[in-house]
Amino acid sequence: MNWKNILTTLFIMIPAFAVFTPNIATASTVAGDQxxxxxxxxxxxxxxxxxxxxxxxxxxxxxxIYQLQLFAVVLDENGKPSxxxxxxxxxxxxALDQSQQFNLTLPGTLAMNARNIRLEYRYHLPDYAERYWSWTYGRVMITPEGDSKS
Known part of the structure; x- marks a missing residue:
């Protein structure tokens, strides 16, 4: 095989591998702005x-992103943590476009009458990780029925 055939084969195979993405099973309800x-x-x-x-x-x-942490708390009718x-x-x-599964369990009887769940997250960015270790924060509101508000 000469170098032209190898190069042609390589250029044909690169797009085939570029469109391959692993199949990740997602849950039924989507929360927040994608x-x-x-x-x-x-x-x-x-x-x-x-x-x-x-x-x-x-x-x-x-x-x-580094050290992704999730925090969930149930809110009462007035929006106060309960x-x-x-x-x-x-x-x-x-890494970019990668997913990670998580499980959270909110104990207590107040969770049964919950109107909203506040899901907060934080992580470190690589640019600041070595020097500052500052956190980047975000928040999503989820109702038990699955509706979401950012």
Whole structure:
């Protein structure tokens, strides 16, 4: 095989691999604006004494984010936190267009009468990670029925 055939084969194979993306199963309900830096797909299940949130977090904007952390709290009718907060620590890093599954369980009987769930997240950016270790924050509001507000 000469170098022209190798080069031609290489140029034919590169686009074929570029369109391949792994199939990631997503939850049924989408929370928040998908044009955000991090988007979420969540599924909320109520059980006796707790509220379980199972979901997927996806990096939509940055080349890489570090130490993604999620915090969920149930809000009462007046928008005040009621009950305990659930915390999920994600992977050490999450590259662009990659997703990470998470599970949050909000304990307590107040979760059964919840009107809204506030999902907050924070992470480090690679540009600042070595020097400052400052956090980047975001927030999404989710109702138990699955509607969302940013």
């Amino acid at each position: 044009r955000r830096d991090v988007s979420f797909s969540v599924e909320i299940k109520q059980a006796p004494g707790n509220l379980a949130i199972k979901g997927l977090a996806r990096n939509n904007l940055h080349h890489k 009950g305990n907060e659930a915390v999920s620590i994600g992977p050490a890093s999450l």
